[in-house]
Amino acid sequence: MTKIKKSDLKTQLLQGIQILKSKLNYAEYCYFILAVFFFYHTGAVLPQNGTNFHTQRLVATSRAGASFTLQKKKRNLQGDLIDDFSEIEGTNPMLKDVLIPAIPATTISDSVLNNYLDQLDQFQKITSVFSNTESFGQTYDYWISQLAKLTLKQGVSFYTPxxxxxxxxxxxxxxxxxxxxxxxxxxxxxxxxxxxxxxxxxxxxxxxxxxxxxxxxxxxxxxxxxxxxxxxxxxxxxxxxxxxxxxxxxxxxxxxxxxxxxxxxxxxxxxxxxxxxxxxxxxxxxxxxxxxxxxxxxxxxxxxxxxxxxxxxxxxxxxxxxxxxxxxxxxxxxxxxxxxxxxxxxxxxxxxxxxxxxxxxxxxxxxxxxxxxxxxxxxxxxxxxxxxxxxxxxxxxxxxxxxxxxxxxxxxxxLSIGNEAPNFDITSALKRYRLAAKEREVAVDRLMKSLEEHFNFQEPD
Missing domain, CATH: 3.40.50.150 (Vaccinia Virus protein VP39)
Structure with a gap:
């Protein structure tokens, strides 16, 4: 399989954002896009017979194996997507509360969702990106990095280089x-x-x-x-x-x-x-x-x-x-x-x-x-x-x-130590001296009180 260029992955991501951003803010489209990518991946790699996902922890559902193309031209595509996410969450405990919250509270029109899903369908036909179990993890991580860079401009930071x-x-x-x-x-x-x-x-x-x-x-x-x-x-x-x-x-x-x-x-x-x-x-x-x-x-x-x-x-x-x-x-x-x-x-x-x-x-x-x-x-x-x-x-x-x-x-x-003596930190040395002197003063005071209490000892003038 031909390796997909990062520039193509980035272009696909930006095109999707362009379609969605008129309806969603940066936080909404970031989570939503990654949830759809993940669900698209499960739909591409999970066979219809219920065989486990490649991690052996996710189970196929009747909806997950179906192409989004089959669901298009319907009314309320956003509602259908909620049903899809709900079914795969219900079948896979590891995904509880992972997919459904990605559906934005903002209503996305059927025309916008159709355009977005058409774009994903076309990209899958050309690259098979969602069905490639060997490389999808790296692809997904790359998409996360690009979204992190975009959302950083909005004051959001969740990514370590x-x-x-x-x-x-x-x-x-x-x-x-x-x-x-x-x-x-x-x-x-x-x-x-x-x-x-x-x-x-x-x-x-x-x-x-x-x-x-x-x-x-x-x-x-x-x-x-x-x-x-x-x-x-x-x-x-x-x-x-x-x-x-x-x-x-x-x-x-x-x-x-x-x-x-x-x-x-x-x-x-x-x-x-x-x-x-x-x-x-x-x-x-x-x-x-x-x-x-x-x-x-x-x-x-x-x-x-x-x-x-x-x-x-x-x-x-x-x-x-x-x-x-x-x-x-x-x-x-x-x-x-x-x-x-x-x-x-x-x-x-x-x-x-x-x-x-x-x-x-x-x-x-x-x-x-x-x-x-x-x-x-x-x-x-x-x-x-x-x-x-x-x-x-x-x-x-x-x-x-x-x-x-x-x-x-x-x-x-x-860094200079090894060839020459280090610079002596006089400030820290004085701080440690004063701390030691104070500790000594407290210890002497405690000793004198103990001697006075037990032996009636009085310190000479």
């Missing part, structure tokens, strides 16, 4: 029989890229279990459709705030992958600080004793004053690497990004040390939709695996040195 996820996955190396968790799962990119990695290594993806949380109902539904389109079977995606889950719901995990959300503009600085730290604590506490993780975040989080938090993490030797990424990479923010790599059971040679890596030294183009090049991803993974000093690129630093720097984790601070 897949190249960044590939870097995180390449560093953490998910494998068979793992439990993988994403507290802010979005559209499921951490899971689909993990699955791609495991399959490329010849692993059995059916042995892997995926857990995630998502608060937005439409993004939660899109995530479930995306994972099913990729053939993932063992998925447990909860529509809830992960921070309300103290890991009683799912337990702990072999691997945690997460992109910490961008705080809302209404949050105060104190609220942002607490918001970020809550997600950091949630991720670390959710990893099993020999597990690992990778967390993507704005670099500003690492520049905030979190000395007490990072002292606890580094004293337990859980931080393995910090990878600095350039600005204008994450959706929803122009700030630089960082990845922290967590490993609760490091190799002996890595104990007591942290690696700092900066994969790209030059600014990215002025665009809000940048991706990392494959060569940059490969170079960063190679540097991490080699675990050595590379001038102006990577440096391995002792936990003691990080403590001397006040537990600040900016990548640039440590």
């Amino acid at each position: 897949r190249s960044v996820i590939r870097l995180m996955v390449g560093i953490t190396k998910p494998g068979e029989s793992m439990t993988i968790y994403d507290p802010t799962v979005g559209t499921g990119g951490m899971f689909t890229e993990s699955a791609n990695y495991i399959r490329q290594k010849g692993g059995d993806i059916s042995s892997v279990t995926f857990y995630g949380c998502e608060t937005a109902p439409d993004i939660w539904a899109i995530c479930k459709m995306n994972l099913l389109a990729h053939g993932l079977e063992n998925i447990f995606i909860q529509q809830q705030d992960a921070l309300l889950n103290t890991h009683d719901l799912f337990g702990k995990f072999d691997l945690v992958l997460q992109n910490i959300p961008v705080p809302t503009e209404s949050m105060s600085k104190r609220e942002i600080y607490q918001f970020n730290e809550a997600f950091l604590k949630h991720a670390f506490s959710g990893i099993v004793d020999d597990g690992r993780g990778a967390i993507l975040m704005p670099s500003s989080i690492l520049q905030e004053d979190r000395e007490d938090f990072w002292r606890q993490i580094i004293s337990q030797d859980w931080l393995e690497a910090v990878i600095g990424l350039p600005a204008k990479l994450l959706h929803g923010t122009n700030s630089a990004a960082s990845i922290i790599v967590i490993n609760k059971r490091k190799l002996d040679a890595r104990e007591g040390k942290v690696q700092f890596i900066r994969p790209i030294n030059t600014p990215l183009p002025y665009s809000r939709h940048n991706e990392l090049d494959d060569k940059d991803i490969t170079a960063a993974i190679d540097a991490f695996e080699s675990w050595r000093h590379i001038p102006e690129y990577a440096s391995v630093v002792s936990n003691t040195t990080i403590a001397e720097q006040g537990y600040k984790l900016s990548v640039d601070k440590y």
Whole structure:
């Protein structure tokens, strides 16, 4: 089968939006289009005899195998579509509340729906895109990425660049029989890229279990459709705030992958600080004793004053690497990004040390939709695996040195270490001295009160 060009996929998507946008807003058409694509796919791959879908979890219905062409020229096509979605949801518990809510409250005329479905029929005849079970998952994910870019202009952000996820996955190396968790799962990119990695290594993806949380109902539904389109079977995606889950719901995990959300503009600085730290604590506490993780975040989080938090993490030797990424990479923010790599059971040679890596030294183009090049991803993974000093690129630093720097984790601070002594952070040193002096004063006061209480001891003048 001829490979479909991304430009053709994008053109098809934009043509559909052009037909629908006069009736729907950006949030409505995004969810609606992806639901129709997914349903069209099930109709193309599910035979009429009720044989299971290729994930072995979805069952064919009498409507799903039928072409939309058979339903056209009727009155109230939107009502027919509701019936179609209702039937497949009723037959497949995994799709409960996934498809029906995609039908917009706004009435779409038969003429508009006819035009839109005619366009899909024509595209299917030319490309067989919806019936190609091997490539549909990647196609669906590409459509999600394009819709994310369009909706970002409207202030919506639910997408992590897949190249960044590939870097995180390449560093953490998910494998068979793992439990993988994403507290802010979005559209499921951490899971689909993990699955791609495991399959490329010849692993059995059916042995892997995926857990995630998502608060937005439409993004939660899109995530479930995306994972099913990729053939993932063992998925447990909860529509809830992960921070309300103290890991009683799912337990702990072999691997945690997460992109910490961008705080809302209404949050105060104190609220942002607490918001970020809550997600950091949630991720670390959710990893099993020999597990690992990778967390993507704005670099500003690492520049905030979190000395007490990072002292606890580094004293337990859980931080393995910090990878600095350039600005204008994450959706929803122009700030630089960082990845922290967590490993609760490091190799002996890595104990007591942290690696700092900066994969790209030059600014990215002025665009809000940048991706990392494959060569940059490969170079960063190679540097991490080699675990050595590379001038102006990577440096391995002792936990003691990080403590001397006040537990600040900016990548640039440590890249020079290895060839020359680090710059001494006098501000952090004075802060630690004052804290120690205060603690000593409290301890002496407590001791004197105890001596006076038990021995009537009076401190001499």
